[in-house]
Amino acid sequence: MSATARAKSLNPQSILARKGGVPIVCLTAYTTPIARIVDAHCDLVxxxxxxxxxxxxxxxxxxxxxxMMVLHGQAVRRGVENALLVVDMPFGSYEESPAQAFRNAARVMAETGCAAVKLEGGVSVAETIRFLVARGIPVVAHVGLTPQGVNAFGGYTVQGRGRDADRVFADARAVAAAGAFSVVLEKVPEALARAITADIAIPTIGIGASPACDGQILVVDDMLGLFTDFRPKFVRRYGELGQAAATAVAAYAEDVRQRRFPGPEHVFAEALPARPS
Known part of the structure; x- marks a missing residue:
């Protein structure tokens, strides 16, 4: 799909229409330079x-x-021209009430120019999602492992195993019924993610879920290998930029210490004017 075609079609409704079609390509971005790179290839940033x-x-x-979310949202907005831009609502910014969620989501959209916001939670935030959507704020939902609930979960553990599958299934159905136009399924068993994808009418976006999901998302720094000591099971590393950066910095440091950098080609040669004796 060309950038021109994507620019004309990528909005919440067009993402919703991708249900069961060509997988939706998603990555995170936090800065303008990375946003420009991923925008050329992604449907959702x-x-x-x-x-x-x-x-x-x-x-x-x-x-x-x-x-913080507004600041980084503004930076990414400067680098995104084609993809659908979504900004996370941070912990504590939407849980108190639908009114609080609307006030903060409206600020995020107005100040960043994003097309949608993302909220974590299922049944517990369905009323809030319905409230936002009714007032013109498109919502991406997020169920399964919700990182903002890490303390309640007791760590970054797989969700939906055994009888807990019913809870995750109920969460996915609740956010779909509330009007979310897509839902992230994070760190859930493959069979559960596959079943949810087949059951609900909105696209599922997997991270540690299933290849059957309607799309996939990763943290861009993880898939680029910028963290040499962080290797979660669900991340495929498409680069090893962390090691490449470490090698480059080491070479720079050695060149500076040995006075090999800067060389003649890196300085501005000009004779000093004669000084009076």
Missing amino acids: LVGDSVGMVLHGLPSTIGVTLE
């Missing part, structure tokens, strides 16, 4: 609250603020 861990070194996404 997510400014994830994973920015807190990826770029700010936080131990989880809990500490991410609305201001």
Whole structure:
């Protein structure tokens, strides 16, 4: 699909229409340069609250603020021309009430120019999703492992095993019925993700889920291999940029210490004017 075709078609309704069709390609982005790269190839670009861990070194996404999401959303907006831009609502910005969610989501959309927001949760946020959609705010839902609930889950564990599958299934059905135009399924058993995808009428976007999902998403820094010590099972590394960067920095440091850099080609040669004696 060409960039021109995508530019004309990529909106929440066109993503919804991709249900059961060509898989939806999604990646995260947090900066303008990366946004420009992924925009050329992706259908949906997510400014994830994973920015807190990826770029700010936080131990989880809990500490991410609305201001951080707006700042990075604005940066990514400058680099996205074709893909659908979605921004995460951070922890504490929507759980209190639908009114709180609308106020904060409206701010995110107005200040970043994104086309939709993403909320974590299923049955518990269905009323909020319905409230937002009725007021013109498109929503991507997120069920299964919801990182903002990591403390309640007791860690980043697979969700929906055994009898817990009913809970995740109910969450997916609830957000679809509430009007979300797609839903992220994170870290759930493959068979469950496959069954949910077949059951609900909106596209599923998998991360640690199933190849049967209607689309896939990864954290861009993970799939590029920027973290040499982080290798979750569900990530395929399409590059090893972390090691490449370490090698490049080491070479630079050695050249500086040995006075090999800068060389004559990196400086501005000009004779000093004569000084009076």
